[in-house]
Amino acid sequence: MTQKITLAKGLNMGLRKAMENDPKVLIMGEDVGKLGGVFRITDGLQKDFGEDRVIDSPLAESGIVGTAVGMALRGYRPVVEIQFDGFVYPAYDQIVCQVAKMHFRSQGKSKMPMVIRIPFGGGIGAVEHHSESPEAQFAHTPGLKVVACSNPVDGYWMIQQAIASDDPVIFLEPKRQYHADKAELDDTVTPDPLFTSRVVRTGTDVTVLAYGPMVKTVMRAAEAAASEGKSLEVIDLRTLSPLDMGPVLDSVRRTGRAVVAHEAHVNLGMGAEISARITEQCFYSLEAPVLRVGGFDAPYPPSRLEENYLPDLDRVLDAVDHSLSF
Amino acid sequence: MTKQPASGFGPDLAEVFGPSQQDGGPELIQLLTPEGERVHHPDIDVDFPEEQLRGFYRDMVLTRRIDTEATALQRHGELGIWAQLLGQEAAQIGAGRALRPQDYVFPTYREHGVAWCRGVDPLKLLGLFRGVDQGSWDPGANNFALYTIVIGAQCLHATGYAMGMQRDGVVGTGDPERDAAVVAHFGDGASSQGDVNEAFIFAASYNAPVVFFCQNNQWAISEPIERQSRIPLYQRALGFGFPGVRVDGNDVLATYAVTQAALQRARDGQGPTLVEAYTYRMGAHTTTDDPTRYRLSDDVERWKLKDPIARVEVYLKRNGFADEAFFDSVADEADQLGATLREGCKAMPDPEPMSMFDHVYSEMTEELAAQRDGYAAYLESFEGAAVGGGH
Numbered sequence: 001m002t003q004k005i006t007l008a009k010g011l012n013m014g015l016r017k018a019m020e021n022d023p024k025v026l027i028m029g030e031d032v033g034k035l036g037g038v039f040r041i042t043d044g045l046q047k048d049f050g051e052d053r054v055i056d057s058p059l060a061e062s063g064i065v066g067t068a069v070g071m072a073l074r075g076y077r078p079v080v081e082i083q084f085d086g087f088v089y090p091a092y093d094q095i096v097c098q099v100a101k102m103h104f105r106s107q108g109k110s111k112m113p114m115v116i117r118i119p120f121g122g123g124i125g126a127v128e129h130h131s132e133s134p135e136a137q138f139a140h141t142p143g144l145k146v147v148a149c150s151n152p153v154d155g156y157w158m159i160q161q162a163i164a165s166d167d168p169v170i171f172l173e174p175k176r177q178y179h180a181d182k183a184e185l186d187d188t189v190t191p192d193p194l195f196t197s198r199v200v201r202t203g204t205d206v207t208v209l210a211y212g213p214m215v216k217t218v219m220r221a222a223e224a225a226a227s228e229g230k231s232l233e234v235i236d237l238r239t240l241s242p243l244d245m246g247p248v249l250d251s252v253r254r255t256g257r258a259v260v261a262h263e264a265h266v267n268l269g270m271g272a273e274i275s276a277r278i279t280e281q282c283f284y285s286l287e288a289p290v291l292r293v294g295g296f297d298a299p300y301p302p303s304r305l306e307e308n309y310l311p312d313l314d315r316v317l318d319a320v321d322h323s324l325s326f
Numbered sequence: 327m328t329k330q331p332a333s334g335f336g337p338d339l340a341e342v343f344g345p346s347q348q349d350g351g352p353e354l355i356q357l358l359t360p361e362g363e364r365v366h367h368p369d370i371d372v373d374f375p376e377e378q379l380r381g382f383y384r385d386m387v388l389t390r391r392i393d394t395e396a397t398a399l400q401r402h403g404e405l406g407i408w409a410q411l412l413g414q415e416a417a418q419i420g421a422g423r424a425l426r427p428q429d430y431v432f433p434t435y436r437e438h439g440v441a442w443c444r445g446v447d448p449l450k451l452l453g454l455f456r457g458v459d460q461g462s463w464d465p466g467a468n469n470f471a472l473y474t475i476v477i478g479a480q481c482l483h484a485t486g487y488a489m490g491m492q493r494d495g496v497v498g499t500g501d502p503e504r505d506a507a508v509v510a511h512f513g514d515g516a517s518s519q520g521d522v523n524e525a526f527i528f529a530a531s532y533n534a535p536v537v538f539f540c541q542n543n544q545w546a547i548s549e550p551i552e553r554q555s556r557i558p559l560y561q562r563a564l565g566f567g568f569p570g571v572r573v574d575g576n577d578v579l580a581t582y583a584v585t586q587a588a589l590q591r592a593r594d595g596q597g598p599t600l601v602e603a604y605t606y607r608m609g610a611h612t613t614t615d616d617p618t619r620y621r622l623s624d625d626v627e628r629w630k631l632k633d634p635i636a637r638v639e640v641y642l643k644r645n646g647f648a649d650e651a652f653f654d655s656v657a658d659e660a661d662q663l664g665a666t667l668r669e670g671c672k673a674m675p676d677p678e679p680m681s682m683f684d685h686v687y688s689e690m691t692e693e694l695a696a697q698r699d700g701y702a703a704y705l706e707s708f709e710g711a712a713v714g715g716g717h
Contacts (some may be wrong), residue, residue, distance in 0.1 A: 026493075052492075052493055057528070058524070058527050058528055058531050060520075060524040060527065060528075062482065062520060062521055062524055063482055063521070063524035063525065063527065065482075066479060066481075066482025066483060066485075066486065066521055066524070066525070067482050067483075067485050067486030067489060067525075067528050068486055069482065069483045069486055070432075070482065070484060070485060070486020070487035070488070070489065070490065071486040071487070071489060071490045072486075073465070073471070073483065073486075073487055073490075074486070074487045074490025075490065076490055076493070090520075093476065093479065093521075094479065094482065094521070097476050097479065098474075098476070098479055103685055103686070103687065103688065104460075104684075104685045104686050105460035105461060105472060106460075106461065106465065106472055106685075107459070107462065107684070107685050108684070108685040108688070109464050109465060109466065110465055110466075110472070111688060142686050142694075143687070165688075166688040167687045167688050195691075242692065242693050242694075243693065245693075
């Protein structure tokens with residue numbers, strides 16, 4: 001069966017499916033019950049699965065993640081919602097010190113099958129702390145897996161795959177895409193494995209890497225570049241830890257040029273790691289240094305400036321031109 | 327009647343709680359005095375069979391021996407560090423023996439006596455402190471979670487685990503073999519942590535079957551309880567919406583009785599309880615600490631008179647509940663345990679270098695496997711050389 005869905009709908013359907021398939025799947029977070037979450041991602045789930053499985057939590061992020069650790073130790077598969085990216089930090093200790101290390105320190109005896117959903121990124125005109133991109137802080141932490149969906153169909157499949165994972169997954173959702181575009185979902189196909197990147201547009205001149213909200217921007221940039229006779233190959237990274245470098249390296253060996261785009265600050269962001277890996281493994285294929293396009297190394301600005309702060313089509317194209325100038 | 331201060335903001339706390347809580351205050355629940363005299367409490371009391379009393383004594387002596395041996399092993403360089411429990415034996419044995427098999431415990435890093443009660447091999451407690459593992463017992467085998475170093479974090483895990491029990495239908499069924507609860511251990515220092523306070527809120531909100539067992543040993547490394555709280559810790563529970571009690575943590579009988587009652591409340595579906603076990607850290611925070619820098623030996627001397635083991639010994643002897651042969655046999659057993667720990671500790675092998683790559687994930691990722699293989703090849707490159715690593 002196929003239908004046209006938004007990212008919000010895809011995630012909602014994926015969560016529902018996961019809850020239907022496994023009674024151990026629980027959802028917990030602030031306002032996830034009657035309200036359906038501030039973005040309505042859990043809309044209708046408490047009504048259908050009950051308050052024991054879709055749990056409105058007290059307003060305390062460390063408490064949400066810390067109690068989810070206990071639930072996971074008891075054999076449940078908690079899916080917790082952090083309301084906004086900037087509110088994950090009170091839970092940072094539980095995520096980094098407890099969630100990430102439990103399987104390792106117990107020598108595999110205690111599994112931690114938890115999904116931490118975080119709406120991330122900017123572009124919605126929000127007040128401070130509502131537009132951040134904290135992915136590198138989690139990708140830097142051994143024991144966590146970090147993924148970012150970019151479109152409705154991936155949202156539907158990836159959330160189910162993350163819930164099925166026995167390892168803890170930080171699940172990043174591009175909040176400005178939640179209700180933006182619709183895509184055709186065919187739920188009879190076999191999805192790509194979760195921890196894989198994907199070439200979403202083939203090209204020959206420059207490889208452009210993106211994930212989450214920047215995939216759409218980069219795809220539009222590729223269209224614009226094509227009208228100027230430049231052929232961009234676009235890869236949706238999808239998984240940030242572990243990185244799936246295979247398709248990236250294959251592409252860069254053909255194009256000889258790479259640009260990494262993300263909303264997060266450039267300094268020590270995902271682009272830095274990806275750039276290092278490309279350089280280490282494709283050094284002799286490179287015609288230009290790997291370039292990064294991202295948020296500036298300043299705190300996320302007041303929203304009236306976010307169009308300046310966020311990498312847009314033109315800044316991506318600028319980086320592409322810079323790469324081609326070598 | 328409590329006098330209202332002129333401010334109108336309720337009673338003067340200094341008057342309510344008094345200038346000092348040195349003796350635990352009037353609310354302290356006690357069943358065995360420091361002098362070994364059995365006293366009774368109108369609400370909390372248990373008839374203890376002689377065998378159980380002897381068991382408490384044995385548990386406490388052996389737990390103290392684990393602690394003494396481990397401290398000595400640290401001094402001999404066999405352990406990197408050890409977190410001592412000296413003085414807290416009664417609190418831990420009382421809490422530990424009140425458990426049923428189906429209950430679950432979330433410890434700090436000092437609950438060696440509770441681990442003993444749960445049947446965790448004492449030798450396994452040493453691994454973390456020797457640096458050969460980070461807790462090698464199977465948490466599911468003894469319903470005893472791994473030690474938690476980050477202060478207070480485990481209180482949330484305990485609460486979540488208890489919420490899982492609620493969903494598993496093992497709370498409030500009336501079946502004593504089935505109904506279960508969780509004990510979250512923490513200390514007076516941890517009571518200042520956000521996670522502990524959030525655990526209180528979650529447990530209260532969901533009426534979770536968890537007993538918050540606070541060993542108030544008066545010291546968070548060098549900081550006295552007065553730095554953590556201006557009111558007795560057990561009083562905090564009321565503000566969160568569940569009962570709190572203060573028990574003489576050096577009295578194994580009272581600790582057992584209070585914990586048992588709190589656990590039963592939880593198993594029955596009546597929600598959380600805060601138990602403040604009022605005790606004293608007779609040793610250092612850990613073997614790296616020097617308490618002479620921050621506290622008076624007078625205090626320590628005064629607490630020596632409240633020793634948890636001595637009062638049970640007096641009680642057993644005075645009432646003829648145990649003879650010399652019993653005390654000798656426990657002493658022998660302690661010596662044997664000490665020898666086993668000494669030999670076992672020194673025989674613990676260092677972990678294989680390659681094991682540090684294991685269990686980061688349920689299945690090793692390709693990128694981590696590449697790092698592991700690279701390091702293995704690097705180590706192998708030294709083999710056959712005059713000097714080098716390897717194993």
